[in-house]
Amino acid sequence: MSIENPIFRTEDLCAYYGDFMAIKHVTMSIPEKKVTAFMGPSGCGKTTILRCLNRLHELTPGAWYSGKIFLRDQDILEMDPILVRRKVGMVFQKPNPFPTMTIYDNVLAGYKLLGIRLKKEEADRICEEALRKAALWDEVKDILHRRGTFLSGGQQQRLCIARALAVNPEVLLMDEPTSALDPKATLQIENLIVDLKNTVTIIIVTHNMPQAGRVSDYSAFFYLGELVEFGPTAEMFTNPKDPRTEEYLTGKFS
Amino acid sequence: MNNTNNVRYQWRRTKNQIILATIAVLAIIPAIPLFVILFQLFQKGISSLSIDFFLNLPAPPGEPGGGIKNAIVGTFIIVGLASLMGVPISIMAGIYLSEYGKESKFAHLVRMCADIFQGVPSIVIGIIAYAWVVKPLGKFSALAGSVALAIMMIPVVVRTTEEVLRLVPNILREASLALGVPYWRTVLKVVLPTGMVGVTTGVLIAVARIAGETAPLLFTAFGNPFMTYNPLEPMNALPLLIFNYSMSPYEDWWQQAWGASIVLITIVLLLNIASRILARRVAGEK
Ligand SMILES: Nc1ncnc2c1ncn2[C@@H]1O[C@H](COP(=O)(O)OP(=O)(O)OP(=O)(O)O)[C@@H](O)[C@H]1O
Ligand SMILES: [Mg+2]
Numbered sequence: 001m002s003i004e005n006p007i008f009r010t011e012d013l014c015a016y017y018g019d020f021m022a023i024k025h026v027t028m029s030i031p032e033k034k035v036t037a038f039m040g041p042s043g044c045g046k047t048t049i050l051r052c053l054n055r056l057h058e059l060t061p062g063a064w065y066s067g068k069i070f071l072r073d074q075d076i077l078e079m080d081p082i083l084v085r086r087k088v089g090m091v092f093q094k095p096n097p098f099p100t101m102t103i104y105d106n107v108l109a110g111y112k113l114l115g116i117r118l119k120k121e122e123a124d125r126i127c128e129e130a131l132r133k134a135a136l137w138d139e140v141k142d143i144l145h146r147r148g149t150f151l152s153g154g155q156q157q158r159l160c161i162a163r164a165l166a167v168n169p170e171v172l173l174m175d176e177p178t179s180a181l182d183p184k185a186t187l188q189i190e191n192l193i194v195d196l197k198n199t200v201t202i203i204i205v206t207h208n209m210p211q212a213g214r215v216s217d218y219s220a221f222f223y224l225g226e227l228v229e230f231g232p233t234a235e236m237f238t239n240p241k242d243p244r245t246e247e248y249l250t251g252k253f254s
Numbered sequence: 255m256n257n258t259n260n261v262r263y264q265w266r267r268t269k270n271q272i273i274l275a276t277i278a279v280l281a282i283i284p285a286i287p288l289f290v291i292l293f294q295l296f297q298k299g300i301s302s303l304s305i306d307f308f309l310n311l312p313a314p315p316g317e318p319g320g321g322i323k324n325a326i327v328g329t330f331i332i333v334g335l336a337s338l339m340g341v342p343i344s345i346m347a348g349i350y351l352s353e354y355g356k357e358s359k360f361a362h363l364v365r366m367c368a369d370i371f372q373g374v375p376s377i378v379i380g381i382i383a384y385a386w387v388v389k390p391l392g393k394f395s396a397l398a399g400s401v402a403l404a405i406m407m408i409p410v411v412v413r414t415t416e417e418v419l420r421l422v423p424n425i426l427r428e429a430s431l432a433l434g435v436p437y438w439r440t441v442l443k444v445v446l447p448t449g450m451v452g453v454t455t456g457v458l459i460a461v462a463r464i465a466g467e468t469a470p471l472l473f474t475a476f477g478n479p480f481m482t483y484n485p486l487e488p489m490n491a492l493p494l495l496i497f498n499y500s501m502s503p504y505e506d507w508w509q510q511a512w513g514a515s516i517v518l519i520t521i522v523l524l525l526n527i528a529s530r531i532l533a534r535r536v537a538g539e540k
Pocket of ligand 2: 175
């Protein structure tokens with residue numbers, strides 16, 4: 001299946017932990033300004049391939065890759081990882097705001113930690129914009145100078161989304177962003193994802209089939225490190241081509 | 255039936271109470287000497303405490319009065335200099351072990367050295383400082399005492415810093431790295447601030463430990479009955495004064511040694527309490 005103008009394109013990507021090959025010869029294209037869901041049973045390599053896309057994989061001792069990952073025309077495996085990560089933001093499974101920082105500083109962490117000085121008005125503007133995009137502004141606008149860790153789990157996760165959005169990434173990677181949250185907070189984040197796709201490309205790992213159905217345009221199904229199937233979500237859900245996908249979708253294994 | 259149950263219940267209750275009482279008594283026993291010591295200390299020393307005691311210099315032998323101002327100031331200078339020398343490199347070494355060296359051979363070597371040094375008797379460390387500083391300079395000095403105390407605190411601070419930084423969740427490092435922040439900046443701006451309270455606690459504990467050391471100062475700082483602020487001169491310190499006074503033949507010096515002990519114990523106790531409060535704040539933030 002061919003994607004026009006993909007933002008990400010992997011070519012024969014393999015990812016390893018030491019001798020163990022966790023991602024096996026994956027070639028795929030991720031469409032721009034769409035939501036793509038990565039699905040598959042536990043341990044199939046969703047987190048691993050996601051962490052390849054912003055070069056976080058190599059932080060694990062002994063981890064390495066082979067193959068190519070193009071972000072537009074540039075192979076990110078040849079780039080400075082710091083530049084890659086500025087363009088490809090990430091939201092983690094567990095909310096992880098910086099405990100020593102206020103809400104305001106958390107949102108601007110992508111600038112402050114790099115020592116980039118912003119004018120007060122500009123900092124305020126970026127902060128408000130990011131919090132609005134993350135649908136958190138109304139809840140925190142009066143407590144911007146309190147610690148981020150005082151917020152509820154769902155608010156913390158949206159704070160982390162705001163933090164990632166504040167540096168204007170081209171892609172936002174989300175690794176099961178709602179698995180630690182209650183249904184209401186989950187719904188808020190799902191709505192947020194749908195709203196965001198006009199501005200940023202989103203890749204989300206999820207175990208939750210209905211969630212994938214609600215938020216994603218495209219889906220990738222992984223099994224034991226291989227990409228089994230990739231296509232429009234609606235198509236894959238109604239008419240899976242591979243029997244393994246079908247088994248997974250019908251709940252034969254998880 | 256009902257009756258036997260009742261008897262059994264009563265017996266279980268009594269047994270419980272006996273065991274509880276035994277545990278309480280056993281828990282109090284180790285605290286007894288501590289309180290006896292503190293009580294004796296205050297009983298014997300409280301009479302020497304006066305404003306003059308803090309503000310005056312020692313009187314010549316045989317003359318009444320005199321204070322311990324030079325020893326208090328000396329303790330602060332010697333311990334302060336030791337911290338200035340010891341704390342920054344220790345924290346850097348702790349950061350190295352936790353964030354860079356990790357499981358490397360060199361890191362293990364550093365850890366082993368720190369652990370060995372922690373076990374070296376303090377008198378031996380005094381001799382090392384004597385060889386390194388007193389000999390080359392040709393005289394006793396506060397600086398030599400500070401070097402000895404710095405050597406004593408380094409392994410403690412290195413290891414606590416490492417332990418505390420290792421407790422910083424990895425997910426925070428990744429959050430920072432995922433924003434495109436270089437590793438060294440992540441360490442300085444995220445990991446270190448997150449563990450700062452714990453690091454400070456470790457430093458306070460180390461300072462409290464060295465503040466009361468006598469042996470490493472005996473042939474380094476040496477002691478000095480006069481007031482001096484010059485770290486290149488021999489200098490008095492509370493533990494030295496206590497040692498010298500209690501070995502003297504003068505009864506009023508013995509008396510003052512008790513007073514100086516109260517001062518020293520209070521300083522150490524305050525440092526310990528401060529570190530406890532900080533440590534509790536760390537625990538509360540988790
Ligand atoms: N740090 C690591 N060292 C060695 N092997 C690892 C490491 N992390 C993951 N693996 C292995 O790589 C494979 C893929 O793991 P990964 O975490 O990517 O799975 P996942 O699809 O995200 O699973 P889940 O749905 O449970 O999060 C698994 O077999 C796992 O055991
Ligand atoms: Mg995972």
